[in-house]
Amino acid sequence: MNQSADLFDLDSERAILGALLLEPEHLETATAIVQPADFSLSHKPIYEALLRSAQEGAIDLATVIGQLRRRGELEAAGGPAYVAGLTNGMPRGTNTPHYARRVREEACSRRALKVLEEGAAALARGNGADPAAILERVTAELERVAQPAQPAFTAPAHWHSWDVAQIAGWDCPPLSWVIEGILARGNLCWIAGQSQTGKTLFVLWVCLKLLGYGALFDRFAINPVNRILYLCLEDPIRRFKGRLLDMMTTAVDSGRFVIWVRLF
Numbered sequence: 001m002n003q004s005a006d007l008f009d010l011d012s013e014r015a016i017l018g019a020l021l022l023e024p025e026h027l028e029t030a031t032a033i034v035q036p037a038d039f040s041l042s043h044k045p046i047y048e049a050l051l052r053s054a055q056e057g058a059i060d061l062a063t064v065i066g067q068l069r070r071r072g073e074l075e076a077a078g079g080p081a082y083v084a085g086l087t088n089g090m091p092r093g094t095n096t097p098h099y100a101r102r103v104r105e106e107a108c109s110r111r112a113l114k115v116l117e118e119g120a121a122a123l124a125r126g127n128g129a130d131p132a133a134i135l136e137r138v139t140a141e142l143e144r145v146a147q148p149a150q151p152a153f154t155a156p157a158h159w160h161s162w163d164v165a166q167i168a169g170w171d172c173p174p175l176s177w178v179i180e181g182i183l184a185r186g187n188l189c190w191i192a193g194q195s196q197t198g199k200t201l202f203v204l205w206v207c208l209k210l211l212g213y214g215a216l217f218d219r220f221a222i223n224p225v226n227r228i229l230y231l232c233l234e235d236p237i238r239r240f241k242g243r244l245l246d247m248m249t250t251a252v253d254s255g256r257f258v259i260w261v262r263l264f
Helices: 010-022 024-031 044-055 061-070 079-085 093-125 131-146 164-169 199-209 237-247
Strands: 177-179 214-216 220-222 228-232 257-261
Touching: 010 024, 010 044, 010 093, 024 044, 024 093, 044 061, 061 079, 093 131, 177 220, 199 214, 199 228, 199 237, 237 257
Parallel strands: 228 257
Antiparallel strands: 214 220
């Protein structure tokens, strides 16, 4: 099925895009109703650029046009003049849900029509296919079409996207080692092994080491941490007490090493 203009509510699509450029705070409302795949081919990349701009922290005309240009989609989206003109005479963002539902309804109609066309073609071909099975499949697909849209993924504020096309300009700060060559700040380290092989004992020993300067195994330099939080879901506190007392050579200041255990 081609993307004929009469299968899309282009005015509503323009209304959503223009309203979001003017009042980006309504983006969450829009994404709860309409998704990129619901838009026409020319408007889909603009909506996606709005979503990427939001993930990077700001939605404005320059940012959206820049997003489209970097991905080579600006001309397919109508060019910078068209994108800039989306805000001309557009309604307030408070109308966003109305226009989003219009776009979503048209998208559902297109998908339903495609499912029906494919079902009719399968019935016409025959080829020994069971008509009842075809009708059952068509019914199931139509039910999926009617399901509400799933909100688009929105990255947490502390996430940042990196475009590989701009790799030369990536600002990558050097690693800040806690244990030189082994564990860096902001990184995740997994320690795995069979049961009763000393994993907990080893980690407790490392935690004590991380409270002061020195070297792990007399080889890997340690940059001390200010505080350590240890979470345990298995062992009772008496096991920690015995193990730590066996290893501690000096007192630990209050609040620097805290253990939380689940009460049994």
